[in-house]
Amino acid sequence: MAKQKRVTSYDVAREAGVSQSAVSRVFRPGFSVSEKTRTKVLDTAKKMGYKPNAIARMLITQQSGMIAVIVSSRANVNYPEVLSQLNKYIAQQNKRVLLFTLDSADDLAGLLENIWTYQVDGVIALAAHFEQSSLEQLEQHQIPVVLYNRNVPDANVNSVCCSHERGIKQLINILHEGNHKSYLVIAGPTDSDVANERRDIACQYLKQLGHDNVPVVYGDYSYESGRKAFAKWTGANGVPDAVICSNDIMAIGVIDEAKEHMSISVPDDLSVVGFDGVSPAAWFSYQVTTIRQPLDQLTKAAVDILMERINNPDSPPETRVLTGALIEGNSTKPRQ
Amino acid sequence: MAKQKRVTSYDVAREAGVSQSAVSRVFRPGFSVSEKTRTKVLDTAKKMGYKPNAIARMLITQQSGMIAVIVSSRANVNYPEVLSQLNKYIAQQNKRVLLFTLDSADDLAGLLENIWTYQVDGVIALAAHFEQSSLEQLEQHQIPVVLYNRNVPDANVNSVCCSHERGIKQLINILHEGNHKSYLVIAGPTDSDVANERRDIACQYLKQLGHDNVPVVYGDYSYESGRKAFAKWTGANGVPDAVICSNDIMAIGVIDEAKEHMSISVPDDLSVVGFDGVSPAAWFSYQVTTIRQPLDQLTKAAVDILMERINNPDSPPETRVLTGALIEGNSTKPRQ
DNA sequence: ATAAATAATGACTTCGAATGCAATAATCAA
């Protein structure tokens, strides 16, 4: 039970009667070692329980094999899943995820400095509101970055995102063609870029279709906030024909609120659409009409793009926009 | 735009006219440095954009400041949230989460070797089925481990878990006292320790209360699996008085299946209980009677215990069992 | 068999910060 001392490449070298360099080469792929020494080293290494120290390797190779993933501390509803997926693909590339939490937006500069000290091979940002200057900070350090579901207009950034524009227009088309007249938009938190984007797209497109001055109320993406926002607005203004929610969970809240407290039938008296395509949206009690974000492809694309920049730092920035799939549920229905 | 060279402590030392040691000491808390050199160093460091390299520091101090978190690749439903929480508390301790994925149980030994090479300060395991031997492997390397929601009987391990026993008994008491006669247990995947534990506790306690040979069918914790398991069993055997599901999501599946395909009313004709207390369980359309796992306390406890072992390696192993809160929803009702 | 080409090896340096130790400077007491 004595405190095990760490076995180093020198220990193995001595024991196997070779040089430390030889041991090192055996553990690096594609280096020239004779079969004899290779087996000798591998045998003694196994016998002594030697594994190359990742930290020392990082220091000398200047490559940590780690990818920094930045998530917001007040986690957006489906980010945990995104994180899981990312981790899966990153692990497939034989790299590791090093997690960083961003508490408030103004910590970003400090956080990036911090990330940099870890010599990470790349960064994937889920939550941060990136300014151009932050990106430059990382560029200076030659660290490739991919933004997930975050568009920085006219910046040279790698990013993947689901086309909110296309998706939201599809949803609104259904409502518009279904002859809905009065609308309500329930948007997400205003400090979220994505939430603002979804809101703006909806409002603009509605206007374009002739629905001026559509009211907008705000939630925080949660079930409760959806319920309350809907209850409060309808209490004062009556029931609209259709509610456009910035995510599925709030849409579910709206549906439940209608069901519980009002004698409003969804979809007969009220149509509701969401966004994201999370699993509860498909549950029988809700069947929300929504756009499913291609989570799997999005995360895979993010990792692909990042790997490409890591292996080939001069590749130009790339934005990959994937389109979500329209899911026509049972929460919308044309008016007579 | 030229490739920025890394600023080292030597560079700062030269520029500030002091030794490298001085620079190092300025950046370590609690070391003796005169006020004059401290400011001088800090100024030039800031001017040159110097930050101590975390990797080099890890190598020399033998402390990485990283906590390995092991998650299963086929993620258990609510692990993403657990991960987020853990990350939050670990970040509070000024440490980082390094994620590791376990694909199949037999990779564990290799994975642990791998983890060890990163010199992590500690390990939190969410998913792994740990054998005593694996634990010894880490113990040899002096790396403290905390198991999350995983009991290794008569092993000296640090662990936190929610008392399944107490919770499930509470749920069953409600059903039993509510005069339910026929039961069905829908268990989780058999390769999950937690799932098996929940199943066994339910069956044993039911037996103890005089309900022999309660049938058990299996799902995989998913909504669909809950629906199908319930549909299949009732199709062949009729509707029981009560269904005990190993998690909330399957319970929700059961409720929806009853609602959709059968003219079974929950809770009038059928009582359903779940486990976990995930948010959808509280939604108006379901209101599942369940036990809420104290996620926040569990994760906090895990991190606390780990930090204690890191700072004081000789602390004896500790198991902290937290009790979940019973939530009486609207999915259960006493029989006449 | 011998020159030429190739493969394998080891000595030594490197990555960047931390720290033991000895030397020096600053402070204090008398």
Place this chain on the structure above:
DNA sequence: TTGATTATTGCATTCGAAGTCATTATTTAT
């Protein structure tokens, strides 16, 4: 002012593996 204490400093070494370069062993060609 001098010696004793204490606070700062710098030198040199360390952590553990990787890679450069020159050297030696091996293979191939002639």
